[in-house]
Each structure stands twice: as structure tokens, then as C-alpha cells.
Amino acid sequence: QVQLVESGGGLVQAGGSLRLSCAASRSVFSISTMGWFRQAPGKQRELVATITGGATTSYADSVKGRVTISRDDAKSTVYLQMNSLLPEDTAVYYCHARPPPGYEVYWGQGTQVTVSS
Numbered sequence: 001q002v003q004l005v006e007s008g009g010g011l012v013q014a015g016g017s018l019r020l021s022c023a024a025s026r027s028v029f030s031i032s033t034m035g036w037f038r039q040a041p042g043k044q045r046e047l048v049a050t051i052t053g054g055a056t057t058s059y060a061d062s063v064k065g066r067v068t069i070s071r072d073d074a075k076s077t078v079y080l081q082m083n084s085l086l087p088e089d090t091a092v093y094y095c096h097a098r099p100p101p102g103y104e105v106y107w108g109q110g111t112q113v114t115v116s117s
Helices: none
Strands: 004-007 010-013 018-024 033-039 046-051 057-059 067-072 077-082 091-098 111-116
Touching: 004 091, 018 033, 018 091, 018 111, 033 067, 033 077, 046 067, 046 077, 057 067
Parallel strands: 010 111
Antiparallel strands: 004 018, 018 077, 033 046, 033 091, 046 057, 067 077, 091 111
16 A cells, blocks of 8 residues: 655744655655645645656745755655745645556645744
8 A cells, every 4th residue: 555654744933944754655656756735724735846756856936945855765755845934834735646647646644834923
């Protein structure tokens, strides 16, 4: 059974930092582009960042320069380092695995990030 297990969320003051982790089943991690999405109350889920197996990264404009996505293939884990956090970063953050076409995509259960002003 494929699993994505997130950790690292919490409450932080504006300007602070958090690092989210997502441990994935090796069978999926090794063939997937990994990503982080977030969903704030009353809003649609949005893409935050992605990283391919070759470590090519992409970021939403709203987080560029403040967020870094990385992956540790030996640990089948993807990270999201978030700095200079803003209240508008408050959301549930979801880990996402996107294997090649023809395979199922996977989501983690989500981890809450709350940034106080």
C-alpha cells in the first residue's frame, strides 16, 4: 500500500520558519515528481512547489524566494523548507506524488501550518 506521511506542521509567528517532511513508499517515490500543495479555508487547493526525479524544481510565484523544495532519494522523503512565513501561508499542506502517465497519483493526509501575525 502506497503511503505519503507528512510531518512538521505547526504554529509559527510571521517571519518564522518551518520544514515540512513527507516520507513516501519507495516504489512510488523513485518514479514520481513530488510536490507540495496547500489549501486555505474557503479556497481551492493550490500548487506550492514540485521537484522531479532529476531534482528540477518549480515554485508558485507567491512563495518564490521564501520556500525550497528538496528530496532525499535514499530516504524516499521530500522536504519543504519555508522561511519568512506570512499569515497568508496559513493552510493545510499536502504532499503529492505524480508518477508517469498511466499510474495513480497519491496524496498525503495533510499537515496544518498556521502563521500568526
